[in-house]
Amino acid sequence: MSETIRIKFTRTGPVSYIGHLDLLRYFQKIIAKSGIDIKYSQGFNPHQLVSFAYPLGVSMETLGDYMDMEVESFESTDSIVESLNSVMNEGITVVSASVVPEGEPTAMASVFMADYDVFTDGIFDENEISDYLARKEIFILKESKKGQTESDIRPGIKELKSFDGGLFMRLSSGSSLNVKPASVIETLNSFTGKNVSIDLIRRLEIYKGDENGIKPLGEY
């Protein structure tokens, strides 16, 4: 009987410049090196059964991203963390692992909200932020196959606070409403007439849940 293990990892520094698919390939190699008894798909070119919760964009750092992996057997979640970290590279660290209970949706399907620190080269003051949050609707243009469509991101902005050097954001994520930190900065710029640009986005945590309450992806 195989089990699903959900690992939580961080990524900081120069290694952030690799894209989502390359990070997946990197993790596949790390898993192979670690000796973890990973489960493979069937067929002529078997591949590891692993998947990320939420793609990490090029240059985005994270303190709390998640990956699900199917294993044939394992000793303990601690030993999984240890064996992965023993072969891990600069800037990427596994902080914890948990056994995903039966019936729990995949990490990818669970994503509901995420926290970010967005470091910028300029600031928005308290008034600008409260004016922004007071708006009922905030539209952005989305490029799609059918052309440009408008989308209201205001319901997805759950929290917005400034700190020294940037903004903290809690944003809706996942399939129903997905708000990107860059969209918030972009609309803030257009309402305030400023031209603040992003130096670094750092994801802090990914949550599952619903309108009644949220929990980090690694808690059940």
Next chain:
Amino acid sequence: MSNIDLSKRQLALSHKLLMSIDKPARYTGGEPNSVYKTKSDIRLRFCMCFPDIYEIGMSHLGISILYGMMNTYEDVWCERVFSPWTDLDKVLRDNDIPLFALESQDPVRDFDFLGITLQYEMCYTNILQILDLSGIPLRSLEREYDRPLGEYPVVIGGGPCIYNAEPIADFFDIFYIGEGETRYRELFDLYLECKEKGLTRGEFLHKAALIPGMYVPSLYEVSYNDDNTVRAYRPVYDDVPESVRKEVVTELDDVFYQTKPVVPFIRATQDRIVLEVMRGCIRGCRFCQAGQIYKPIRYRSVDKLIEYAEELIKNTGYEEMSLASLSTSDYPDLKELLERLIDLCNRKKINISLPSLRIDAFSLDVMSKVQDVRKTSLTFAPEAGSQRMRNVINKGLTYENIADGASKAFMGGWNKVKFYFMLGLPFETEEDIKAIPQLGNDIAALYYETVPKEKRMGRVQITMSTSFFIPKPFTAFQWAPMNNMQQFIDKAELTKHTMLEQLNKKSLSYHWHEAGTSIVEGVLARGDRRISEAIVYAYKNGCLFDAWSEEYKHHIWMEAFEKYGPGLDYYIFRERDKDEVFPWDVIDCGVSKSYLYREWENARAGKVTANCRDKCAGCGAFVFDCGICPGVGK
């Protein structure tokens, strides 16, 4: 070494600049197994360059081996640099940022050595880009020979193109002739000693020229005859050798092999473990330069290879493994090697890919075990369509060999076949060209004869590709004239036209390579020092990444060759005389000119020469006294 915190590493480019270019991870380093050292522990810094983009350079086994070997030296830190793509090229120029190495992100200009591997002629303008962006003067003689060593990095070249590096000789301080494992430590020790004593760059280069395998082009004066041919190469000092013999590793099992290669984050062209099973080739194909310059053939033992394979699997996490050699089927213990490798790879869930295997019952059996028959296609490289032409080029492959391999494969379930041919070979006739699609047709017919209707998975697909033949130094065809553009295009048209007349034309398809780059490659391959200015002209007028068809600018190259040097007729369109002195005669690759000329005569007569294993042809590589040579006897 391991206590350096790489996540705090400073990058040479700001976040904004990195985000303005394609694939920033090409330039940020820090990949698994990349080597970091503390600068204060280091006495010599070497920057290894493959003058093409990261994905191509990182696929190259040679620099991976040398990177690993040099980093085993405690006092040396070897880092990497690749050609910045055109987007970063612009960013560096606009922002006055010097080209930097991936590991330390320090300017290349600050290194002791810049080593550039020369794998194909069409990278020559990229070399100038590397030097230019690094702030290193393009020509060796502009690098302050009279000043103490250390002002600029020593620019050293290696790889197959150094067997005639004369067109780029002015840009290099040293060419390392032959296999890199043998002499680098000696060269580094000399450099450190000269630097310590405060000797000049000129004095160091003179001393370096006395180390076997080191060709210092600035120490040779070249004179030319009135008909433009080379009169002589003369060393400027008495103690500098008149010709430089290549360096050869005599026992492959005894030298360093890279079992902890850098594993790229982004997908490289060769995204897999590469196991080098042997060097050299026993087959004397008359068009093939690799077959001559890597002689004699030498093997790694099965035990060593299995040991390396195990370490590589453990150290890289790759899911695929491939064997490297010029002709894997000629490996003497192939059956044992493959059995043990397949067993190892099955246990570790690794896929094996097997290029350059001759198609026969054994290889088909192996391939059906490791690959999905439905997806893979068989590859044959007969190089010529007619048997007469295959004898001219000494390709030891008959129609019976091909038909036998193909029919066995068809019965085993394969229905895709790829053929590689060359057009413009010496002594080629119209009949030889027509034989190319006719061969394709015959193999298609064979499919329909061999495989009963109910077992066919659709139509058989036969793909034929032709490239245009380019004569290369140190081959039997180094005397041969090359075809011009119009001849190439006419020949490709004839091939296509003949294909459309075939009975099984619906099963056949045909591609050919662009002719323009072949002309330029031809000139660079057999050129001399007089065209170095043409390369500078091409570079200054926007030629870069010439091996990339979308970047290639044919008219600028043609202008360049018109302005500088004796021209295309001289370099490629004439047949050379038996006794002509070649620019590459200054290099001694072991294989003698008299042997090559015998082979040129044999080609003219359509006479086949036996391979090294069957009978020694007296090529001269016997002087290295290793590999297959001692056993066969002269």
